[in-house]
Amino acid sequence: MNTIDFRETAPGKAHRDMFVNNPYAAQRGGLAIAVPSELKGLYTAWKMYGGKPWSSLIQPIIELAKSHDAQQLLVDHLLLFEKDILNGTYGNGMKKVYAPQGRIVRAGEKVENPMLAETLRIVAEKGVDAAIYTEGSPLIDKIVNDVQSAGGILTKQDLLDYQVKIAPPVSTYYRGLKVRTLYVLTSRCMEHDQKYQEEFVYR
Numbered sequence: 001m002n003t004i005d006f007r008e009t010a011p012g013k014a015h016r017d018m019f020v021n022n023p024y025a026a027q028r029g030g031l032a033i034a035v036p037s038e039l040k041g042l043y044t045a046w047k048m049y050g051g052k053p054w055s056s057l058i059q060p061i062i063e064l065a066k067s068h069d070a071q072q073l074l075v076d077h078l079l080l081f082e083k084d085i086l087n088g089t090y091g092n093g094m095k096k097v098y099a100p101q102g103r104i105v106r107a108g109e110k111v112e113n114p115m116l117a118e119t120l121r122i123v124a125e126k127g128v129d130a131a132i133y134t135e136g137s138p139l140i141d142k143i144v145n146d147v148q149s150a151g152g153i154l155t156k157q158d159l160l161d162y163q164v165k166i167a168p169p170v171s172t173y174y175r176g177l178k179v180r181t182l183y184v185l186t187s188r189c190m191e192h193d194q195k196y197q198e199e200f201v202y203r
């Protein structure tokens with residue numbers, strides 16, 4: 001048994017003081033964007049354990065991106081970030097998709113994201129690594145340019161260097177049940193690592 005760790009990482013240009021003068025930027029805007037990793041992680045899991053063609057898994061998402069009716073749950077979530085979306089805090093992409101008429105889309109209205117649909121088409125056709133994470137891939141420059149246009153510091157090298165980590169799980173027992181999770185350094189304060197390393201045992 002293995003764990004697949006595809007947590008995002010900080011861009012190479014990130015530094016510990018980058019949000020000191022503006023803590024809000026750690027949550028909103030281009031500087032808050034880490035190295036994209038979810039697709040690479042899912043693709044890695046598919047290569048290890050998948051049984052269906054990769055493209056068949058992506059196609060339903062492509063259709064959804066092309067056009068779907070906005071559900072109230074989506075609208076409610078978007079309204080929480082209405083000011084940022086309308087002001088272009090995330091760049092103009094969010095506004096074009098979710099506020100094409102200058103307001104947040106309403107339940108039942110069409111949501112169309114042709115750029116996402118085309119991106120996913122390339123990912124479905126070529127696979128994630130060839131589409132994004134290799135030199136000369138068709139999407140790598142577009143992703144970097146989009147993030148940088150929103151004020152981010154992501155570079156092409158960040159994408160080329162990103163690696164999914166495969167490792168045995170850390171395990172322990174809790175109330176008679178064996179519990180497995182990712183290895184220690186995933187999402188926690190580093191000062192506690194030694195304590196957890198002493199409590200957990202690789203099996």
